[in-house]
Amino acid sequence: MNVLDVQNIYKAFGGLQATNNVSLTVAKGEIVAVIGPNGAGKSTIFNQISGYFAPDEGKILFEGRNIIGLPPQEIVRLGIGRSFQRSNIFPRLTTFENVQTAVLSYENKALHFFRPTRSYNEVNARVQEILEAIGLQDSASQLAGKLSLGDQKRLEIGLALSMRPKMMLLDEPTAGMSPEETVATVQLVEHLAHQYGMSLLFTEHDMSVVFGISQRIYVLHQGQIIAEGKPQDISKNPEVQRVYLGDDVPHQP
């Protein structure tokens, strides 16, 4: 059963056809990558799935339900978590407060007016649990804006995780990271996906990451999907090599 089923979506900005008849699926628990050169339209697809804007045509089904036209805050509540390309957190809240905000929102407690936040023991225990899962428990009382870039990305993933997503959209989860941070983040993401049974749909420039964790890959070029398949098939596909991968393909065992 497919968790996500994107059917023939189109999106144009002025004269530019940013998404041109794109269809893709993600099964339950599956890890799927979307790759393509800069400007291929990867983020545009993510923006349509997460409700940032709607496609001009086509359908986006999440667990069989058409989600086109729903605002982001409702789509996220259905179970599509999202992390962003540039780190996107609440800089002048502490790390703990960042996650606390997300958990309170998820538990529909954002409109509680008079009870002190610190007295919500269950919420705060869950915040602690998430901070431990992303390895930031020691930075709980630091202002999030002062964290390293890698830690901010982890926090972002933590924010998405707070919404108990069934599927996560990760837009370049390791962009701007050092090699060590990249490895740590990839392991974290993979571990979380297994632990929570989440599906992952992600974009990434780092080919070692893509071929390391994805089970299936879509290749996007000028708004169109030009190839789809298992990592070993994609790396052998001559069309893909021509438009995108060049000679940079890692050798698969």
Added chain:
Amino acid sequence: MRQLWQRWQALPAVLQTLVFALVFALLGLGMTDFQLSLVSEMLIAALFALSLNLIMGYGGMVHFGHAAFYGLGGYTVAILTLRYGVPTWLAMGLAPFVAALGAVIIGWFCVRRVRLYFSILTLAFGQLLYTVVFQAADFTGGDNGLLGIPKLPFINSEADFYYFTLVVFFVCFFVIRLLVNSPFVLVLRATRENAERAQFVGVNVRRHQLIVFVIGAFFAGVSGAMIAEHNSLVAVDMFFWATSSEPILGSLLGGMYSLVGPAIGGALLIYLEVTITRFTLYWPLVLGILTVFIVLVAPSGLVGLVRRWLGQSVAEDSA
């Protein structure tokens, strides 16, 4: 000193508020009528600044039309008592709700826009209301305002009013304090920091902003009603945009990212205005220089200076 501060912070909110209230109550015993009246006005200005700071400090929404709700509070008292013979206590009780209702209508439009556009809309609505009140002289008294608002039955002296103001102020302060430590304001601060991300953790940002806009207006309505009762009159200036700037300057002076900063700043401005106009008529000049000085030297206000001295993080804004 720092130890003392930590012990103070560990006290429950009710106790802290009561200690403050007690200090003011004792001070009241030794004050002249002039001082009682002045401190009452300072407390009312402090409440007005607190009400704005919920919206501007915690919500990050720069609001140039807050005077509209101060004015609505004051004029509700004046019009209900003078035109319809409603008892003063009832009119004062209704005033904050009228202000809040006004905020539901005005806010519904304003939160549809963000940042500068939000600010300009609040300014436009504020000045629109000012013009309406100014023009509808038959009903509102226009340029002359409305005079002779009857006193509350239990107020026979400056001291009575002072203690009444103390009760109103500290009840409001306590409620605002609860709000500031609640999930609602934590999520509000998150929308201030990053509205887009807040949406992607499931927050209805506009609804959140509208609610705080209305809550702020409610407390502005309380302070407007109090000042109308204190002066026994309302003037159309209550609606003027310059009135909106007073709590903004107060928040800057005291420190926007804290609970008590704006209250201290708002009160201090009234004190300075009264004191300085005794010596010179150029109070606006002094105010201007003061504002420039704060923005350049201490952008996080007096509270920021104290926090730096205590070695705390300046950006911390929970109470």
